[in-house]
Amino acid sequence: GPMLAVGAVGALIVVVGAVLLAPGGDDAATAAPPPTAAPTTAAPELPAGVECSGADCAGQDPEAMGCGGEFARTVATGTVGGGRIEVRYSKVCSAAWARLTGAAVGDTVRITAGEGAQDGEVMGATEAYTPMVAVRKPSDAEGCATLTSGTKGCAEPAG
The missing domain is CATH 2.60.40 (Immunoglobulin-like)
Incomplete structure (x- = not known):
């Protein structure tokens, strides 16, 4: 029976992985702001x-x-x-x-x-x-x- 146990653990990992990936919408939302914010750090020092x-x-x-x-x-x-x-x-x-x-x-x-x-x-x-x-x-x-x-x-x- 050891093979069966390994198979079950493998299946469990796949399920957990899917759950972690599912809320992908949030990841995209949190990743978006930094690029727009980045240029402002250098800009104020330079004249128009x-x-x-x-x-x-x-x-x-x-x-x-x-x-x-x-x-x-x-x-x-x-x-x-x-x-x-x-x-x-x-x-x-x-x-x-x-x-x-x-x-x-x-x-x-x-x-x-x-x-x-x-x-x-x-x-x-x-x-x-x-x-x-x-x-x-x-x-x-x-x-x-x-x-x-x-x-x-x-x-x-x-x-």
Whole structure:
């Protein structure tokens, strides 16, 4: 008779399992609120229109994310050929990016911070800017440009 006993216990477990799973409606209801509540934890610190901060900004467009304009300042400038490199830094976004002006199509600009780097290329205008890199302070970033002629120049914020 031992086999019979094992069979009975197995059946009992299945029944208990079904009872635990049955009130699935409650599980779904309790699981729903957190996703809607989560974004509000980060939001209050950021001014209206600012969409990211720190690592969330990495690789994003600074203008589209609201980190440019009034929230950004130029922390370093450099020249390369006839162009000008700027390292732009947004304290609100804890991010930096590089901008190249007075450039020609095909010239490239890169921002580097620690392990991260982002590139921008002049496509049809005379300027380009890179996506952002996350930085704690302006001096964590360096902006460099390479012209199609091979000339290179950098701008590095001071400590």
